Amino acid sequence: MKISLNWLKDYVRFGIPAERLAHALTMAGLEVKKISAVDGDTVFELEITPNRPDCLNMLGIARETAAVLNKRWKEPIVRGLKYPSKKCTIDVLDKKGCPRYIATLIEDVQIAEAPRAIQRRLTALGTRLINNVVDITNFCLIETGQPLHAFDYDKLAGGKIVVRRAKEGERIITLDEVERPLDPSILVIADAEKPVAIAGVMGGKETEVEGNTKNILLESAYFDPVLIRRASRKLGLSSDSSYRFERGVDYDTVKTGMDRAVSLILDCAQGRVVRRSDVAAAFRRTRPAVPLSVERINAFLGADESASRYKQILKRLGFSVAMAAGGVLKLKAPPFRADIRQDVDVIEEIARISGYDRLPSSLPLIQAAPIQADAKREFRRTISDLVVAQGFYEVVTYAMINPESLVRSRQADLEGIKVRNPLSQDQAVLRPSLLPSLLSAAAFNINRDQKNLKLFEIGKIYLPLGEQDVLGLVIMGQHGRDWRRQENSETDFYDIKGAVEHLLSRGGLKDVQFERSDYAWFEKGQGACVSVEGSSVGMLGKVEEGVLANWDIKQKNVYFAQLDLERIWSHCALKQSYRPVCEYPAVIRDVSLAVKRDIDFQQVKEIAFRLGEEILSSVQFREEYLGEKIPSGCRGMVFSLIYQSSERTLREDEVNALHGSIVQACIFELGAIQR
Amino acid sequence: MNWNFQEIQERVEEETQGILSAQDLEAFRIKYLGRKGMIQEIFASLAGLPDEQKPLVGKGANELRSRITAVIEKKKTEIREKENQARHPLMDITLPGVAPLAGHRHILTQTIDEICGVFERLGFTVQEGPEIETEFNNFTALNIAVDHPSRDAFDTFYLDKPDPKNKGRYLLLRSHTSPAQIRIMQKHKPPLAVVVPGRVYRPDAVDASHSFMFHQVEGLLVDRHVKFSDLKGLLTVFCKRLFGDKIKMRFRPHFFPFTEPSAEVDISCYICDGKGWLVHSPSAKMSLPRDPKGSKGCSVCGRKGWLEIMGCGMVHPHVFEAAGYPQNRYTGLAFGLGVERIAMLKYGVQDIRIFFENDVRFLEQF
Incomplete structure (x- = not known):
């Protein structure tokens, strides 16, 4: 909200420069966002928090300024008004929506320009000038915070006001010349026939006060904040009036605001008051009495001040304060402070006016934390460290994606949770997979000539069952660049597999299996399901060419993996224990076999371990060989069998015997040829 | 026999110049210090000299x-150095070292850890x-x-x-x-001292300072006698750290x-040092009188x-009520801050979108 300092000086006198006033108001909770000089005046732009509707006007700011600076303030003088006893025809059908409605009929007004003094005030704050009557209603709104509306009385059908809900199908053209559809959730001001204003939001074009207007009906009302807020949101229309009604205007100002406007109109636009009505439901805002002990205030603030100091602060704010026995203050907030409901509200007032900066500061005693640290978070941290140590860069991507990006990634079958109110299609669904996010991050980099990528994200995916923490990895291009070597090898399947194997084994997981599996987004035969102790924990593979093309990625070798961290966590061996390092020498025997293409290394390993008794400690793959010397339809494999015992040194002959039988079994069972 | 030491000395100097290899040096040593070398010879000749010459x-x-x-000894070192140089040619130490494989954690993750770390050291749990x-x-x-x-x-x-x-x-x-405060309070009784990091979402149109997804860290301390002064003290320690x-x-x-009560916490601007203006600008169009x-x-x-860096306050009694805590038994303080904003201020990042673009040239700076 904007305020003018010249205007403020009408109500409160202060000698300090604008900057110091701005600081004082800011430190009392009325933040001055901007100071600007306008035509011999200084304008403050204030941020008024939603709990302080009483400050959305000049008088409110004057009261606050007076309290902060410890000065007096004065209200404008309203000349004694004598209202006639004749009533307007007012029919309030929705009493809950409109607990108070005051109407004043003024006849024979002279529509002209408003007096210079009023014009200057309004222009300083950027309010558009219309004519004396409308300008006065705007002036009073800014001064008192009470929204007012003037109707051209002669244009009101039946000379009547009905406050009611709009009927289905009714429409109105508002002052901004937009036709708006109405419905029963919206409160309207109607004449005998049709809506003439959207209550609390904006008047109708048809009954607008214009140059030829003779008689005006002035409205001042209290509308239900929730109703006004909903209407304003529904219509996508907010105004200075709706802004104040939503936050709550003061029940008493409905009358004083009206009186101020009537007196100004009579002064500046002549006319005479011929009818007046004040339709008030039995609605009273009562301010609860809040008992508060000085001891409590001091304990809460960590301060040590006297009752009289607190009493003095509260009096400055317009509280009625009485001292009761035992250091208890009996308090009542002023009527315009609807936000003061309980003791902490009063304590805040004391703190605010004392100045937060002047209150003491201390360090809390933090007792030994009874809550365990979140172990899953620490586990994610460990995983993240393991992945970073492998040279991956962490990315942070949006949890919401465009459903079209799932189609592009051939994951349209995955069910994501839809967002009901996205700003655009780009946020229409919560991602059910990290693949689109990581491909999008990769594509962004590739477009900027960064082609050697190792990216990961530890984030959430959202499935119908709920949100899940997952790890996503993507690798492409060449890595481990070394100028000493001529060529760097291009990423392949075994890079992504190695990355996953490494972190699962460092995570302490046993019985990890990779099984060939088909996924729509992986190349056929190049996707694998990762399982731990027989249950699936994720997948990895080579991203299918069509998918890459959909993402405009020209590189061919792009590998992706996604692991479910919750499931990995459930298999994770939390307790690590030391395993003695073997003291006896190992015997290493290399084997070179040619096997049919459909024989996996896993089968070789199974045979070796089946026969290997206690002394085969591991099988290490050395090389895959596809040269000319290998019969067609076959491939060469070189691997080492490592024999070792933790109890003794192995004898040459026992190793030879066992090794021979393993090789024989491979030849016999797998149809392998020894090379 | 007459020994002219000066002459011998000069000869030795001369011969020294000619020693180039280990072999030369050995020959030189034998010639002078060997069992049949000159020094031995001189000592042997002492017997035949008159007594006054002997000393x-x-x-x-x-x-x-x-x-x-x-x-x-001097020559030995010289020769060894020469040989070493021949065996090991000079390295071009200005060639680049081969970079080890090193990844990077995202700056937002690092910032979250830094923030949580300060509170953890003060006794909070994440x-x-x-x-x-x-x-x-x-x-x-x-x-x-x-x-x-509101x-x-x-x-x-x-x-x-x-729902x-x-x-x-x-x-x-x-x-x-x-x-998360509510969930934690529903599950645990005070004393409580927790910080909660995480992603949050708001339908804001994306621009340099707005994002529909961002990160926050929330803190909550609840006990019998938590005071407003504790809030000030705690957050002062945090901001200074x-x-x-x-x-x-x-x-x-x-x-x-x-x-x-509620508060916002401001820190002095790190660019202008809290002055509000920067010195030296030819295009100083909109300076205020104080500048x-x-x-x-x-x-x-x-x-x-x-x-402005964070919001904070004393936990509202209605919140305790919603969490199922008995009335008037506890007081608490709470605070919350935006991680992106902190990272932007700390590292001078001008556009929030940069965090989510994940340009590797950005990521590898941290």
Whole structure:
């Protein structure tokens, strides 16, 4: 909200420069966002928090300024008004929506320009000038915070006001010349026939006060904040009036605001008051009495001040304060402070006016934390460290994606949770997979000539069952660049597999299996399901060419993996224990076999371990060989069998015997040829 | 026999020049120091000399021996160095080292850890909460009325997933981390000291300072006698740890539905040092009277000299009530801050979108 300092000086006198006033108001909770000089005046732009509707006007700011600076303030003088006893025809059908409605009929007004003094005030704050009557209603709104509306009385059908809900199908053209559809959730001001204003939001074009207007009906009302807020949101229309009604205007100002406007109109636009009505439901805002002990205030603030100091602060704010026995203050907030409901509200007032900066500061005693640290978070941290140590860069991507990006990634079958109110299609669904996010991050980099990528994200995916923490990895291009070597090898399947194997084994997981599996987004035969102790924990593979093309990625070798961290966590061996390092020498025997293409290394390993008794400690793959010397339809494999015992040194002959039988079994069972 | 030590000395010097290899050196050593070498010869000749000459010649021979020994040692080192150089050619130490494979954690993750780390060292525990939340936890329990303007600051994405506990309403993406407070309080009794990091969502149009997804860290301390002064002290320690001892701070009254009293914390602007203006600018168009000539308004703090960095306050009694705590038994303090904002201020990142673009040239800077 904007305020003018010249205007403020009408109500409160202060000698300090604008900057110091701005600081004082800011430190009392009325933040001055901007100071600007306008035509011999200084304008403050204030941020008024939603709990302080009483400050959305000049008088409110004057009261606050007076309290902060410890000065007096004065209200404008309203000349004694004598209202006639004749009533307007007012029919309030929705009493809950409109607990108070005051109407004043003024006849024979002279529509002209408003007096210079009023014009200057309004222009300083950027309010558009219309004519004396409308300008006065705007002036009073800014001064008192009470929204007012003037109707051209002669244009009101039946000379009547009905406050009611709009009927289905009714429409109105508002002052901004937009036709708006109405419905029963919206409160309207109607004449005998049709809506003439959207209550609390904006008047109708048809009954607008214009140059030829003779008689005006002035409205001042209290509308239900929730109703006004909903209407304003529904219509996508907010105004200075709706802004104040939503936050709550003061029940008493409905009358004083009206009186101020009537007196100004009579002064500046002549006319005479011929009818007046004040339709008030039995609605009273009562301010609860809040008992508060000085001891409590001091304990809460960590301060040590006297009752009289607190009493003095509260009096400055317009509280009625009485001292009761035992250091208890009996308090009542002023009527315009609807936000003061309980003791902490009063304590805040004391703190605010004392100045937060002047209150003491201390360090809390933090007792030994009874809550365990979140172990899953620490586990994610460990995983993240393991992945970073492998040279991956962490990315942070949006949890919401465009459903079209799932189609592009051939994951349209995955069910994501839809967002009901996205700003655009780009946020229409919560991602059910990290693949689109990581491909999008990769594509962004590739477009900027960064082609050697190792990216990961530890984030959430959202499935119908709920949100899940997952790890996503993507690798492409060449890595481990070394100028000493001529060529760097291009990423392949075994890079992504190695990355996953490494972190699962460092995570302490046993019985990890990779099984060939088909996924729509992986190349056929190049996707694998990762399982731990027989249950699936994720997948990895080579991203299918069509998918890459959909993402405009020209590189061919792009590998992706996604692991479910919750499931990995459930298999994770939390307790690590030391395993003695073997003291006896190992015997290493290399084997070179040619096997049919459909024989996996896993089968070789199974045979070796089946026969290997206690002394085969591991099988290490050395090389895959596809040269000319290998019969067609076959491939060469070189691997080492490592024999070792933790109890003794192995004898040459026992190793030879066992090794021979393993090789024989491979030849016999797998149809392998020894090379 | 007559020994002319000066002459011998000169000869030795001369021969020294000619020693180039280990072999030369050995020959030289044998010639002078060997069993049949000159020094031995001189000593052997002592017997035949008149008594008065004996001490002179003996002294001369000793001096000669030590001089030659020194020469040999010096030459030995010289030759060894020469040979070494021949065996190991000079490395071009200006060629680049081969970089080890090193990854990077995202700067937002690092910032979250840094923030949480400060509080952990002060005795807080890190907890988390879900992103998909109920209206109750995100609003109602936090004293935010669904139809009140105070909700405007927490605009929310709703999901196409009905709330099982609230008929006709839908689940939502939390618009702040505060609902985690409710979950933690419902589960645990005080004393409580927790920090909660996490992602939050608000339907804001994306621009340089707005994002529909961002990160927050929330803190909560609840006990029998937590005071407003504790809030000031705790957050002062935090800000100084994070931004350095030199910064100035201020607590400014503000409004949050879930705390009372509430405050915003400002730190002095790190660009203009809290002055609001920068010296030296030829295009100083909009300086205020207080600014010195030739200065220009600081754009980072918008000439205020202060940067708003977090919101905080004393937990509102309604929040305790919603969490099921007995009335008037506890007091608490709570605070919340935006991780992106902190990272932007700390590292001078001007556009929030950069965090989510994940350009590797950005990522590898941290």
